[in-house]
Amino acid sequence: MASKQPDALLGPESDSQRTQYPYVTGTSVVAIKYKDGILMASDMGGDMIYCLIAHGLPVKVTMPELCSYGSTLRYKSVERIKPIGKHSLLGASGEISDFQEILRYLDELILYDNMWDDGNSLGPKEVHNYLTRIMYNRRNKFNPLWNSLVLGGVKNGQKYLGTVSMIGVNFEDDHVASGFGNHLARPILRQEWHENLSFEDGVRLLEKCMLILLYRDRSAVNKFQIAKITEEGVTIHQPYSLKTNWEFSAFQNPSQGAVGSW
Amino acid sequence: MFRNQYDTDVTTWSPAGRLFQVEYAMEAVKQGSAAIGLRSKTHVVLGCVNKANSELSSHQKKIFKVDDHIGVAIAGLTADGRVLSRYMRNECINYSFTYEAQLPVGRLVVQLADKAQVCTQRSWKRPYGVGLLVGGLDESGAHLYYNCPSGNYFEYQAFAIGSRSQAAKTYLERRFENFADSSRDDLVKDALMAIRETLQGETLTSSICTVAVLGVGEPFHILDQATVKQIIDSFEIAGEQEDPAGEPDAAAGQEAAADEQGGAADQGGSTDQGVAPMDI
Numbered sequence: 301m302a303s304k305q306p307d308a309l310l311g312p313e314s315d316s317q318r319t320q321y322p323y324v325t326g327t328s329v330v331a332i333k334y335k336d337g338i339l340m341a342s343d344m345g346g347d348m349i350y351c352l353i354a355h356g357l358p359v360k361v362t363m364p365e366l367c368s369y370g371s372t373l374r375y376k377s378v379e380r381i382k383p384i385g386k387h388s389l390l391g392a393s394g395e396i397s398d399f400q401e402i403l404r405y406l407d408e409l410i411l412y413d414n415m416w417d418d419g420n421s422l423g424p425k426e427v428h429n430y431l432t433r434i435m436y437n438r439r440n441k442f443n444p445l446w447n448s449l450v451l452g453g454v455k456n457g458q459k460y461l462g463t464v465s466m467i468g469v470n471f472e473d474d475h476v477a478s479g480f481g482n483h484l485a486r487p488i489l490r491q492e493w494h495e496n497l498s499f500e501d502g503v504r505l506l507e508k509c510m511l512i513l514l515y516r517d518r519s520a521v522n523k524f525q526i527a528k529i530t531e532e533g534v535t536i537h538q539p540y541s542l543k544t545n546w547e548f549s550a551f552q553n554p555s556q557g558a559v560g561s562w
Numbered sequence: 563m564f565r566n567q568y569d570t571d572v573t574t575w576s577p578a579g580r581l582f583q584v585e586y587a588m589e590a591v592k593q594g595s596a597a598i599g600l601r602s603k604t605h606v607v608l609g610c611v612n613k614a615n616s617e618l619s620s621h622q623k624k625i626f627k628v629d630d631h632i633g634v635a636i637a638g639l640t641a642d643g644r645v646l647s648r649y650m651r652n653e654c655i656n657y658s659f660t661y662e663a664q665l666p667v668g669r670l671v672v673q674l675a676d677k678a679q680v681c682t683q684r685s686w687k688r689p690y691g692v693g694l695l696v697g698g699l700d701e702s703g704a705h706l707y708y709n710c711p712s713g714n715y716f717e718y719q720a721f722a723i724g725s726r727s728q729a730a731k732t733y734l735e736r737r738f739e740n741f742a743d744s745s746r747d748d749l750v751k752d753a754l755m756a757i758r759e760t761l762q763g764e765t766l767t768s769s770i771c772t773v774a775v776l777g778v779g780e781p782f783h784i785l786d787q788a789t790v791k792q793i794i795d796s797f798e799i800a801g802e803q804e805d806p807a808g809e810p811d812a813a814a815g816q817e818a819a820a821d822e823q824g825g826a827a828d829q830g831g832s833t834d835q836g837v838a839p840m841d842i
Contacts, residue, residue: 416669425662429660429661430660
């Protein structure tokens, strides 16, 4: 901006730099309801995204058009599923640092809730709505938290599963996914999910989704975490890998039969 | 006339460790017309006596809906009561905006008590001159709280505040052990009986009292006059039938007799004297 005047009119925040692109990101989270509660799965990769600035222009005027993008798998053990209080489980894709800030907000929320010490506690529905308000509020300030969140939990025998997007779009469902999971995992879940999945069947279903994501989402890594929440509480299992098979003929010669593609 | 050295300022202690201004505020609650509340495991009923300032005026509203799951009955300065009701409504609506859930009653009551407490510790403020019976329903069941101008709050099974509330308390003390498992309709009936106790001789009519109900599957609402009239009529007819057989509620029997002797009109004149001008 050429003159100072318009800047001043925008208020004290006009000089600050908003998140205009993510920096270190995680990819999909997939979660389902099952017989006793909620199961959630994510991989542990963290992509670092480069943004090279042309002609040494200052950061302030950075625009996507002036950047050349690229990314590299920079982190390999990012925990993207965390317990929130006694009844909820939160998974996140998108900017990892923003996720960490959200975790700080929620830690404070749960702390103040516990400080009442009156036997009441916030359930998954309450936490989900709280997140919706935070995300939408930040997008209204043109300073969004760059995440897609998945929130699941159980309270008083009620299972709850929902998502919130970066701009505050939110909904509840029996199975949800963020990022690429929306395109690659949810069609599978729509076909195979049912109300009475056992723990074992649930995990098998999630592993099927995660394997497909691993094959087709270049940001995914073969190191997964699966978390479970029931009336009894949260269990986050140790990271593990899935057995892969790259010998499919389509993988060996991917461009065959795809005319015009490289 | 005797003048108290320690009562001009809320923040000044008496040597005996009392805060007179706070105690005077609590006195204002006693002067207000009565309000009662009682609860079962699933329902809360609030009731109050409506007293008009003059023959020509209407009475003040003393029961307020705060949210679907919370209501209050007040005694004392109704103006202060309205301010506090508005505060409570605000807290409820903000909570449901943020969490899409209903504010637990106990928490609202603590917030309200903290607000009252601040007024007992600031030289430029005065304590609220109103007592609130807060009835509510949440995850942990039905609750009834009493909030006092001093910033204290108590949870009750049944309670009465305001002028001549002692009579209602005596009635409730005699019967509260059965309230936990009472039906909704029995609670309403007990509420009306307790209100009648505070009238001391005046006839209980639907125009002189307000009753509100709240419970599982029943959002807080004030019963309309026709319903109250119907309930009063039903137990008054039943009472007359039972009377000769020796009704257990001796007081109710006595009262019915007193009604016949006194006649409502001249009794009304004497009761007004007990009401503080502030209450009106």
